Amino acid sequence: MKNLFLFLVIFCSISVVAQEKPTLYLIGDSTMSDKKDPEKNPEHGWGQMLPELMTSDINIQNHAVNGRSTRSFIAEGWWEEVKDQLKPEDFVFIQFGHNDQKVNDPARYTNPFTQYRSNLEKFVRETREKGATPILFSSIVRRNFNENGVLVDTHGLYPLVVRMLAKDLNVPFIDLQLLTERLEIMYGPQNSKQLHLHLEPGEDPYEPKGVADDTHLSKMGATLVASLALQEIAEQDLELKKYIKEKVLFQKILKEVPVSLGGYSEKVPWRRALKQHKEWYGSKEAQRIADNVLLYQHTNGGWYKNIDMSNELSPKEKDSLRNLQNKEMGTTIDNGATHTQLKYLARVYKATGKEDYKMAFLEGVDYLLEAQYSNGGWPQFYPLKKGYYGHITYNDGAMIGVMNLLRDIAQNEEPYSFVDAFRKNKAEKAVEKGLKIILATQVEVDGKLTVWGAQHDKKTLKPAKARAYELASLSGKESAEIVRYLMEIENPSEAVKRSVRSAIQWFEDAKVTGKRVEWIKDPSLPEGRDRIVVEDPAGGPLWGRFTEIGTNRPMFIGRDGVVKYNLDEIEHERRINYSYIDNYAEDLLKVDYPKWEQKHK
Missing domain, CATH: 3.40.50.1110 (SGNH hydrolase)
Structure with missing residues (x-):
C-alpha cells in the first residue's frame, strides 16, 4: 500500500508539472x-x-x-x-x-x-x-x-x-x-x-x-x-x-499589396475625400465621386449642405438630381458646403485634365464671388434666405473656409494654378474685403478688442442670434479659427497684429481651468451615453462655444433659448449633439501663437 501511495504521489506531481504551461x-x-x-x-x-x-x-x-x-x-x-x-x-x-x-x-x-x-x-x-x-x-x-x-x-x-x-x-x-x-x-x-x-x-x-x-x-x-x-x-x-x-x-x-490600395478601388467616404494621396485623385473612384459632385451642383454654381457626395447613385437617382439642379433649395457655405466641393474638383481636374471638372470649379468660384456682401462678409445661404441665414457667418468655419480657398487661388497655390488671371484678381480683392470685415466685426468691450461671435448682423456688424440655442455671444471655437487665419497672413498690417494680440489676450482672460469635459456611459439615457463637465485640478484650459459678452462666462443654452451656466442644466439631446465647451484654443496659445509672435515681434 505504501508503494502504491508513493507511486500515486509521484504520478500526480509529474502530471501537474507536465500540465503547467x-x-x-x-x-x-x-x-x-x-x-x-x-x-x-x-x-x-x-x-x-x-x-x-x-x-x-x-x-x-x-x-x-x-x-x-x-x-x-x-x-x-x-x-x-x-x-x-x-x-x-x-x-x-x-x-x-x-x-x-x-x-x-x-x-x-x-x-x-x-x-x-x-x-x-x-x-x-x-x-x-x-x-x-x-x-x-x-x-x-x-x-x-x-x-x-x-x-x-x-x-x-x-x-x-x-x-x-x-x-x-x-x-x-x-x-x-x-x-x-x-x-x-x-x-x-x-x-x-x-x-x-x-x-x-x-x-x-x-x-x-x-x-x-x-x-x-x-x-x-x-x-x-x-x-x-x-x-x-x-x-x-x-x-x-x-x-x-x-x-x-x-x-x-507583405507579399501581396491589397487591390484596394494598389488599384485605388476602395470606397472613400466624403469626409475623407480631401485627405487622400495626390495620385488617388486620378483614380476611377475619385472620378466617380467627382461626377457625383457635378450632379449635386446647382445651376448657380453652389451646393446644398450635409450630402454624402461619395454615395453610389442609381440611374434613377442621377436623373432626379439633374431635375433638381434648377430649383431653389438653398445653396450655402454652411457645414463645409461649396468650398469643400470646389477643393475636391480642383484636385481631380489637376490629376485628370477633364474639362467638366474645371468648368464646374470656375462656376463655383463665381458663385462665391457673387455671394459676398459689399462690406466683405458672406451670408450663410445665397441666394439670401430670410432670417439668420443672412448674417455674416463665421459659424462652423463657413466664411473662413471660403476665405482660405480664395486666398489660395489668389496666391496661385496648387492645385489652383489653372484659374485664369481675371478670377485670381477678383479672388484677391474678395480676400482683401473679407479681411476688412473680420477686423471690423471684432467685438470691443469696455474699450478693449476681444474676439468674434458665431455670426454678425450684416448692417450693425454686432454679434447676432441664430437658432434658439445660438444666442448673440463671443465664440471660442469660431474665434480660434479666425485667429489662425489671421496668423497665416504673410505680411500682416499693424491692424492685423493688434487684432491677433487682442484676441489672444481674451483667450487668456476667458479660459476655464480646473475642469474637463468627459464622456460617460449611462444605459438609462438615449444612445447610452452623456457628456459632462467634471472638476479636475489639472483640467483645462477650456472655452465656451458661446461666451457671455462682458462676463466671459460660458453659456449653455437648450432649445428653450434660456441661458444656463452649467452643462447639466440643459437637455440631454443638446449635451450630446452640440459642443458647448472645449479646449478650442489650447494649441493656439501653446504652439501657434508663440511661433507667430516670435516671427512678428
Whole structure:
C-alpha cells in the first residue's frame, strides 16, 4: 500500500508539472502595451493582439507600460516584478526605444551605445539566469512621410544597437523596424493612416476633436504588426512557433499589396475625400465621386449642405438630381458646403485634365464671388434666405473656409494654378474685403478688442442670434479659427497684429481651468451615453462655444433659448449633439501663437 501511495504521489506531481504551461512575458512601451477600456480607447498596442493570434497552450502576460524607457522600466520596479516570476520554460519579448530617445527627459533618456545597450543586456542576462528565453525586438516605425512620399526614420541609432546586441549575445532578434517600414510603405502616405490613430472630429464620442497620432496603432495596425512579428518568429523556426495559430502563418501580409490600395478601388467616404494621396485623385473612384459632385451642383454654381457626395447613385437617382439642379433649395457655405466641393474638383481636374471638372470649379468660384456682401462678409445661404441665414457667418468655419480657398487661388497655390488671371484678381480683392470685415466685426468691450461671435448682423456688424440655442455671444471655437487665419497672413498690417494680440489676450482672460469635459456611459439615457463637465485640478484650459459678452462666462443654452451656466442644466439631446465647451484654443496659445509672435515681434 505504501508503494502504491508513493507511486500515486509521484504520478500526480509529474502530471501537474507536465500540465503547467509556459508564459510569454512582454516588456516595452505603449506601442506594445495593453490598453485599459478598449471601448473608450481606440489605441492598441501590438502585444495586446497576441492572445487572439496564439493558442491557449501558452499564457501571455503583457507588462509593457506606456511612456517607459529601459531606464524608467527598471527604476520603477517593473522589471523586478517580471524577473521574479520567470521560469525556465518562459519567454520574454523585449522592445524599447521610443522613449529612450527623449533627450530632454532625464528620467527616461538613455544614450544608445552606453546606458541603453547596458539596460538591454541586463534584461537578456537576467532572463537567461532564470533559464527563460529572451527575444529582442527593434521599435516599430512612426508614420513619418515627407512631402515626396518617402518614409523618414525617427529612431536614429537605437534600432542599430538592438541589432548589434542581438548578434553579440546570440539572442533571437525580430526586426520590427524593417517589417513595419515595409508595411507603412506598402500602404502609402495616405492609406497608412488606417494603421494609426486618425479620427475625424465626431467619429469617436470619446475623442470629439478627432485624433492625428502617427506613433500609436489602431486595432487594425496592431493586429498586422503582431502578425508580422509572429510570422518572423515562425520564419526563424523559434520554439515559440508551435504556439502560433495556423491562420496567422498563412497570411500574406507583405507579399501581396491589397487591390484596394494598389488599384485605388476602395470606397472613400466624403469626409475623407480631401485627405487622400495626390495620385488617388486620378483614380476611377475619385472620378466617380467627382461626377457625383457635378450632379449635386446647382445651376448657380453652389451646393446644398450635409450630402454624402461619395454615395453610389442609381440611374434613377442621377436623373432626379439633374431635375433638381434648377430649383431653389438653398445653396450655402454652411457645414463645409461649396468650398469643400470646389477643393475636391480642383484636385481631380489637376490629376485628370477633364474639362467638366474645371468648368464646374470656375462656376463655383463665381458663385462665391457673387455671394459676398459689399462690406466683405458672406451670408450663410445665397441666394439670401430670410432670417439668420443672412448674417455674416463665421459659424462652423463657413466664411473662413471660403476665405482660405480664395486666398489660395489668389496666391496661385496648387492645385489652383489653372484659374485664369481675371478670377485670381477678383479672388484677391474678395480676400482683401473679407479681411476688412473680420477686423471690423471684432467685438470691443469696455474699450478693449476681444474676439468674434458665431455670426454678425450684416448692417450693425454686432454679434447676432441664430437658432434658439445660438444666442448673440463671443465664440471660442469660431474665434480660434479666425485667429489662425489671421496668423497665416504673410505680411500682416499693424491692424492685423493688434487684432491677433487682442484676441489672444481674451483667450487668456476667458479660459476655464480646473475642469474637463468627459464622456460617460449611462444605459438609462438615449444612445447610452452623456457628456459632462467634471472638476479636475489639472483640467483645462477650456472655452465656451458661446461666451457671455462682458462676463466671459460660458453659456449653455437648450432649445428653450434660456441661458444656463452649467452643462447639466440643459437637455440631454443638446449635451450630446452640440459642443458647448472645449479646449478650442489650447494649441493656439501653446504652439501657434508663440511661433507667430516670435516671427512678428
